[in-house]
Amino acid sequence: MTATQQEQVEEIRETFAFFDDWEDRYRYLMEMGRELPPMNEIDKTEENRIQGCQSQVWLVPRTDGDLLFFDADSDSAIVKGLVAILWRVYSGQSANAVLSFDIEGFLKQLDLEEHLSMNRRNGLYSMIQKIKSLVERCG
Numbered sequence: 001m002t003a004t005q006q007e008q009v010e011e012i013r014e015t016f017a018f019f020d021d022w023e024d025r026y027r028y029l030m031e032m033g034r035e036l037p038p039m040n041e042i043d044k045t046e047e048n049r050i051q052g053c054q055s056q057v058w059l060v061p062r063t064d065g066d067l068l069f070f071d072a073d074s075d076s077a078i079v080k081g082l083v084a085i086l087w088r089v090y091s092g093q094s095a096n097a098v099l100s101f102d103i104e105g106f107l108k109q110l111d112l113e114e115h116l117s118m119n120r121r122n123g124l125y126s127m128i129q130k131i132k133s134l135v136e137r138c139g
Helices: 003-018 022-034 077-090 095-100 103-109 118-138
Strands: 057-064 067-074
Touching: 003 022, 003 077, 003 103, 022 077, 057 077, 057 118, 067 077, 067 118, 077 103, 077 118, 095 118, 103 118
Parallel strands: none
Antiparallel strands: 057 067
């Protein structure tokens, strides 16, 4: 895990732990989603849509040298917050950092699995798989 990735993980983990209830955590997720850099509307195509998500989620990867970056958006506030978690953990990282990071373990530490609907959970893992497959192809 890179230092930047570690900082992002710790900040998210500490903020989640700070809140006593899931209503506040959901508000934090939605706030994170609002802070995502805007995605170009022209990139919101079927080709860039993540399959397996009940909400619409778009993801456009790009590389700069050996680092992965991506733009993403969703039409659901909570799902956009989940996208923001992945963006903060993965964007700007090397292929090795993306593939070696235990995202499933991190999400369990946040207790997300217990508090997301099955559809949102499936969508989240579809996003993770899409990012990893893009990294494997590009990296």
